[in-house]
Amino acid sequence: MPTLLTTVGVEPAQRLAYWTDGVCDTYVQLDCDAIGDASRLEGEIAADALSTLTLSRVTASAQRVRRTPAKIARASEDYFLVSIQTQGCGAVAQDGRVAHLSPGDFALYDSTRPYELRFDAAFQQYVLMLPGPTLRTALTNTPSLTACAVSGRRGAGHLMIGMIETLSAEIATLAPESAAAVADSVTQILIAGLSTLPGARPPPVSRLVALHRQQVKALVRERLRDPDLTVARIAERLGVSPSTLHRAWAGEACSLADWIQTERLEAARRDLCAAQQRLRRVSELAYSWGFKDAAHFSRAFRRRFGCSPRELRARIET
Numbered sequence: 187m188p189t190l191l192t193t194v195g196v197e198p199a200q201r202l203a204y205w206t207d208g209v210c211d212t213y214v215q216l217d218c219d220a221i222g223d224a225s226r227l228e229g230e231i232a233a234d235a236l237s238t239l240t241l242s243r244v245t246a247s248a249q250r251v252r253r254t255p256a257k258i259a260r261a262s263e264d265y266f267l268v269s270i271q272t273q274g275c276g277a278v279a280q281d282g283r284v285a286h287l288s289p290g291d292f293a294l295y296d297s298t299r300p301y302e303l304r305f306d307a308a309f310q311q312y313v314l315m316l317p318g319p320t321l322r323t324a325l326t327n328t329p330s331l332t333a334c335a336v337s338g339r340r341g342a343g344h345l346m347i348g349m350i351e352t353l354s355a356e357i358a359t360l361a362p363e364s365a366a367a368v369a370d371s372v373t374q375i376l377i378a379g380l381s382t383l384p385g386a387r388p389p390p391v392s393r394l395v396a397l398h399r400q401q402v403k404a405l406v407r408e409r410l411r412d413p414d415l416t417v418a419r420i421a422e423r424l425g426v427s428p429s430t431l432h433r434a435w436a437g438e439a440c441s442l443a444d445w446i447q448t449e450r451l452e453a454a455r456r457d458l459c460a461a462q463q464r465l466r467r468v469s470e471l472a473y474s475w476g477f478k479d480a481a482h483f484s485r486a487f488r489r490r491f492g493c494s495p496r497e498l499r500a501r502i503e504t
Contacts (some may be wrong), residue, residue: 188234199340199410204282205229205246214253214263214313221306228308234357235501236493237369237459240315245273251303258298264318266328267298267494268376269291270338270350272307280306283333287311290338290347294321294331302316310348316373323440323448324377330385342378349375363491365502366459389437398426398434407461408448410453414475417442424425447459450475451490454483458499468495 191208193201205227206218212233218228269278271287277292278285280301287292295301322328338347349372352384360368380386387471391399401424409415421431423428433488435442454475463471472483472495489494 188232188498191229191231191233193227197416201225203229204403210250212240213267213313213442214265215257215261215388215407217254219250219252219378221250236357236360236372237366237502238317238320238493239369239372240313240385240457240497241350241354241357242313242315243310244313245283245310246305247308248305250305252498253297253299253301255300258300262299264317266294266318266321267297268292268294268314268316269303270314272310272312272345272351274305274307276303276309278313278333279304280333281329285333285335287335289330291335292338292343292347292379293329293333293335295356296328296332297334299329299332314350314356314372314376316376317490319448319490320373321377321380323444324373325386326439327385330379331383335381336379336382342383343382345373346372346379361461366456371454391437396436398424398431399438399442402435402442404442406449410446410449413478415446429499447486448490450477451487452494455489455491455498459502464499464503468499471495 190211191212193205197203197321202218202220202224206216208231209216209218212231227247228250229244229249231242233240233242269276269287270292271289273289276287278287278295278301280295280299285291287293296318325331336343338344352373353368358364389406402420405420406415407421417431418428421428424431426434431442438445454471454477457466457471457475458468468484469480472480477483484494491498493501
């Protein structure tokens with residue numbers, strides 16, 4: 187359900203507190219400080235959910251926003267956020283780097299570590315928020331990718347910004363199953379854009395190692411519904427030892443066992459969003475994708491997506 191937060195009509199003396207509460211409700215726990223007279227702070231946030239992603243448009247006056255160690259300690263919120271600048275300029279600081287954003291640029295930051303956003307004048311930007319594990323299982327060394335400006339003027343960055351702008355205008359019209367597919371597309375284009383950064387480039391591997399990885403992924407996807415699929419069984423099917431398999435997989439963003447679980451969780455999420463699967467019980471969907479225990483599935487689902495399977499289904503149906 188779309189939400190709209192605005193300082194219009196709020197008493198000047200209460201604006202900063204009202205704005206800070208709204209920012210924390212939309213994103214993660216943060217400190218906000220106006221640059222200049224706090225009683226003249228102006229801001230608007232229009233936000234909507236897209237499967238397990240949140241897309242918002244922020245239009246506001248000059249301010250500084252900080253994610254402090256104290257805020258992190260009080261709330262275990264694990265998200266990546268992407269600021270996509272559309273008007274004015276901004277700066278994203280994290281992990282010893284500062285990304286200066288002009289209209290058309292975007293940068294990534296991680297809610298599990300301190301960061302600061304600074305806007306010295308009025309600005310507008312889209313903010314995409316997605317569960318942390320979504321990127322950590324797709325990209326190696328994500329701490330090296332934060333606070334690095336990516337240009338939206340060309341390549342995957344340009345495609346992503348175009349998609350975000352179109353999506354912002356059309357998100358309310360999307361059917362639930364379409365929203366899930368679009369969310370996947372947005373995530374993949376974001377990954378492609380971040381992959382252009384120097385810190386995202388994986389070390390080169392031999393043709394044999396690349397072939398082994400392709401064979402492993404093909405086999406896993408073919409047998410994903412098999413609850414007895416293990417690393418040992420994959421090695422047996424490919425005619426190699428488990429140690430050889432682990433060596434071939436080394437350098438991927440996560441372990442092979444974690445990747446198998448990730449693929450199962452993503453498949454279950456797509457089914458939860460599909461209209462034709464709406465009458466199936468959550469436990470039935472879990473078992474159909476190789477999970478042996480419904481409670482374990484629910485815990486793993488929440489860790490990956492930041493919500494339970496039932497919460498996601500309820501979000502889609504409202």
